[in-house]
Amino acid sequence: MANRTAQRPNGQTQGKICQFKLVLLGESAVGKSSLVLRFVKGQFHEYQESTIGAAFLTQTICLDDTTVKFEIWDTAGQERYHSLAPMYYRGAQAAIVVYDITNQDTFGRAKTWVKELQRQASPNIVIALAGNKQDLANKRVVEYEEAQSYADENGLLFMETSAKTAMNVNDIFLAIAKKLPKNEQNTGQAGNAQGRRLTEGDTGPKATGNCCK
């Protein structure tokens, strides 16, 4: 198992270890990379570099007696990189679709992503909608209620977040972790070969499932 999982806090050694592939989608500059950076390293860079292609990071959190390891694919936001996106969301068990609460177009784009995921991704994928840059609420153009009701209609988790102040960043990942099925033979198998390729690897041949005792 990856050494990251060994650094469990509280000396917790018992319990299940689950591995999930999560992908971040959304228009450029809404703060996807910043959310991941905040979640994984607890940092925020004002001048966060743009993402080309995609970036991969991992982070582990504890949920009761389960250790959840997220394998996170942070994708490029520009529409042109769209053709690469399926490579990353195929086989993903979770997705965070991000928009910027100060920019209406990014919300529209988020809805398109949700639709695409509902059509193309694994049927059981857990989708969360994140209204980022909550710290700029005085410049808000997307109302909380509007996004909330859209999320309700589509069965999405929803939170407004701020990568800058860290508000709701851990919470949204935690909420996803809670919602993900943690039984032995779970949805992770569903992805096709190309998608699975991204989650295989260091887990070695034994880790064909996403969960192991």
Added chain:
Amino acid sequence: MTVGMTVDLLRNSQLKFGAITFFAKQHKGDTCGSNGLPLTPNSIIIIGRAQFLKTINSPFLCEFLDVIRGKHERTIVVSQYCGTPLANLVEKHTFSHLQIKKIAYQILQGLSLLHSLKIVHRCLSNENILLQDNDNIKLFNYGLYYMTDNGALVPFPVLDVLYTAPEVYLNGPNSCYPDPKVDIWSSGICLAELALNKSLWSSLNLGQRIRKILSLLQVNSSIFEKIAREHNCYETYLNLPQDLKEIIELCLNIYPSKRPTCNELLSNSYFNDFKLENDERDRKPWRSFDIFTIKELYHWWQLTGGDVYQELKKQGLIRSSPPILSLPSLVLIEGSLLGQERNPATLYDPRIVQMPLDMLYQRFAHISLPAFYPLIHCKSEIISNADPPPYDATGLPLVIKEKDPEYQFHRIILFRRLLHGYPFTKDLIIEEAQKDIPPLLRGEIWAALLNVNSLYKMDYLRLDKYSHTTTDRQIEVDIPRCHQYNELLSSTEGHKKLKRILKAWVYKNAQYVYWQGLDSLTAPFLYLNFNDEAKAFACLSNFVPKFLHKFFLKDNAVIIEEYLWKFSQLIAFHDPELANHLHEINFYPQLFAIPWFLTLFSHVFPLYKILHLWDKLLLCDSSFPLHIGLSILTQLRDKLLTSGFNECILLFSDLPEVDIEKCVLSSMQTYTSTPKSITNREYENELFHQKNELDITGVKIEDLKKELCPRISPNDVIDFVRHRPEKALFIDIRNPTLFLRCSLKDSINIPFSSVSFSEKLLGNLGPHCNLVKSKGDKVVVVIGNSDTDLERFPKFLLQCNVSRVCVLHGGFNVLIPVTPTVLQSGMPT
């Protein structure tokens, strides 16, 4: 050749410089701009604006050299500073009327140039008019008002009380309108002091001086006369030539609108004497060539350890106060700080610190005069070999060479000459650039290597950089994320320029679109040509077709796919063990190398590394980036070989320190040792890669993606057979009958059907297996024909960790028509 002469060239009385320092306005607390990003610090905005001043060149202006940023918005301006301020001479020296006329003329010439560039001096005074040994003057500190955005970026008024026009006080010193007429008034006061040979109101304090100037508004008769009377100089006044009096009077008009402009004054008959001289200068079609300028001198001075900041500290202009004194008196709960103001007296320091040049003179004392005039073209070997190279630095690491003042002296002297002769010296520039590129001239050298031609400015001028397009939003969100640790690129000017260049590029290249990453790709060019946007654009425009042909097509999937596949093949070719491992863990270039190749590493490395990488890239072809990629993997090889998928991909999400010099060396090494056709691509630009029937063409992407080992062209194979047979091992996998009938010279026969591919054992190759095992770094060329399986055999070799395996493109039959023949028949001897 005496030692003294060399230093004389350097020890020119005008080649001296000094610095002033001040504080830029500090932003209050944690304020954000409209895009949610923190406001750009004013000192950075100043740095961006000040760059333009570097381009100004006039005999009557001190050359602007540098602006440096210290802590807490401290800003340091370095500029030529030489001669004696006129203020030091007033009352101590008598100026002849002719001398005054000349000074007046030169002041106005200097101002006229500034005003034509929309720059207002605003603090012109006899303190910063410097009289030179040759009796000419130079204006100093004319850039302060401009670089501070007409004073808006600094917490102090930009003016010199005594010389400031009355309307400035009336409008309030913080009004930021750059009116050139204020300089005319100041010139009038300067000239009045010279004409009367009197420092005006020198005994008065600040407030009294301002009152005096405002009192001039009440004068109904001649202001100059009034000034003269007040200073008991009426006698002198009466004896002044009428036309001089008139000029001063014109300048001291209290109504800015009635004050003449520089050019109006210059056309006054008073200056007739100088007109002829002026016309003559204008007629010269080119500027004379300087062996070096004060800019180079400043650079060498820095390399010999010159440090402006330290010098200011030594001379007491920068003092650090104990931290406890800078604690705020009150911190509000939401974080704003109160009572932390800087002592206003320290915001602007009028003192000028001259930089000592002795270290430089000493260090360069032994450089001989001919070194200033390097031999460039010479048909006679005897002459060109007569002198040993002036300074041998071969073998020294690049970083050392770049910091070695003497080496940089020789390189810069030489490259300045070569660049002056461009484009006729293109070949020599390439040859020298292969050794190394002096950082000071990198921008120009790159432009030469990229064939930027003399019309680039016109080309750029013609392009639309302003109309709104659908790409604007993307460009706007990318620019504030692009190499923002760099002062120039993070400055407001930098953002504007980058945006214009990108928009111009998208406009000009209708066949292409803006892909994220193009911003990073442009950044090095803008950084190097910050004052020549058009050149930055021209460099980018010539760079893309050469190295990234078709990469920015709207649908670039095939081009990228092909490039990445060639990358995999190159890894397999040079490092089968690594290739096999990466393949096993499903670690494909698609997952990490797209930003590498799409931006030629400009998105993954900091600027200083990109510069060194591209120094070499520009001398190579579009396959070089593949070799850079390979060398990065090679540097991380041990880690990769022992890691699984997650560790590997994490390694690249946050690229660890890559030793760029090592990287450059090893990529050069594989680049030169790899047969060219190994990295051949279908989508490379034919302009740079001309092909004939013995090259590789027409490989479809679907076919390519079945091949783990690269193809080699018949041309390269023929080259091996004829010139370097010892460097290759030719394996003919056709059946023995065909082989015996006719085969490539020196080839061996391992019939395809005789090998069992079930286990990965080289022994399965049969009797020839030892030849393969002991082949060393020979290239293994697999030769087959349409009946043989050209995938399994090379794949087998690859899986057995045999390096440098490739497959002859087109199969054996393409070699038949080659003349003179490379074939043999019968049993090989």
